[in-house]
Amino acid sequence: MEQNPFTHTLEYNLDLGKTKPDTVHRHEKYCPFCDVKNLKNVLETRGHMIWLENAFPVLKDCWQTLIIETDDCDGEFSEYDPAYAVEMIRFGLEKWHQVQAMDRFRSVVFYRNHGYMSGGTIHHPHSQIVGLEKYDYHDDVKLYHLQGHPVLQSPGIEVNLSARPIIGFYEVNLILSDDAQLPLFVHYMQIVSHFMIHDFVWHNESYNIFFYTFPDDPKLYVKIVPRFLTNPLYVGYMIPQTANEGHRNRFIERLQKALAAASNQPERK
Numbered sequence: 001m002e003q004n005p006f007t008h009t010l011e012y013n014l015d016l017g018k019t020k021p022d023t024v025h026r027h028e029k030y031c032p033f034c035d036v037k038n039l040k041n042v043l044e045t046r047g048h049m050i051w052l053e054n055a056f057p058v059l060k061d062c063w064q065t066l067i068i069e070t071d072d073c074d075g076e077f078s079e080y081d082p083a084y085a086v087e088m089i090r091f092g093l094e095k096w097h098q099v100q101a102m103d104r105f106r107s108v109v110f111y112r113n114h115g116y117m118s119g120g121t122i123h124h125p126h127s128q129i130v131g132l133e134k135y136d137y138h139d140d141v142k143l144y145h146l147q148g149h150p151v152l153q154s155p156g157i158e159v160n161l162s163a164r165p166i167i168g169f170y171e172v173n174l175i176l177s178d179d180a181q182l183p184l185f186v187h188y189m190q191i192v193s194h195f196m197i198h199d200f201v202w203h204n205e206s207y208n209i210f211f212y213t214f215p216d217d218p219k220l221y222v223k224i225v226p227r228f229l230t231n232p233l234y235v236g237y238m239i240p241q242t243a244n245e246g247h248r249n250r251f252i253e254r255l256q257k258a259l260a261a262a263s264n265q266p267e268r269k
């Protein structure tokens with residue numbers, strides 16, 4: 001099928017992008033997200049969480065907003081107090097749905113970056129919510145990208161390892177079908193994120209979290225992806241690779257152990 005390049009690409013303003021502050025790769029000391037009193041275009045504040053427009057709207061035909069998650073510049077999602085993590089994800093989901101409901105966008109993406117290889121430029125923990133005026137991610141991301149080998153099944157929650165990943169290797173998907181289970185779901189997200197940076201198959205300090213919804217499907221889909229150099233078969237031919245069965249089974253077993261240890265802890269709210 002022929003594709004219209006203008007609905008399958010996003011134009012990034014590199015001239016503006018190169019003026020962006022970067023506390024991840026350039027060791028700059030000044031953090032714009034710690035300097036709360038000088039933040040502009042704040043949309044909403046809830047405790048230490050701040051939803052605002054991105055000061056560097058580098059993407060064409062998009063409305064770029066972000067959520068500053070905490071006042072702790074060195075905070076990390078996988079290490080947040082579990083109750084705080086739930087509060088933060090709840091706030092993010094609420095704002096994501098709010099932007100979707102504006103009906104101005106073909107689709108709205110919600111994601112977060114962590115680490116040098118994740119594509120983020122500000123170290124201070126934050127999430128992005130971006131309305132895309134011309135791009136519907138459902139044209140390219142399909143439900144089968146979020147399905148795979150079972151890792152864990154509990155009431156209202158499924159965790160799996162992509163059998164048909166988007167970019168390749170280990171992509172862990174979490175699927176929530178009962179909103180009442182959100183606290184446990186978020187805790188599983190924390191465990192998987194922690195696993196990606198501490199127990200992954202090789203040294204790794206970067207990961208992304210992506211959120212998805214699909215039309216006529218009430219479930220919440222989350223994909224957590226460790227980040228490292230992209231394999232050339234993907235770059236050149238769009239071939240995602242997967243791990244061999246033995247390696248995959250060991251990965252699943254270790255992740256199951258980590259998740260089981262979390263589930264055995266006292267009830268979290």
Ligand SMILES: [Zn+2]
Binds near residue numbers: 031033073
């Ligand atoms: Zn900061």
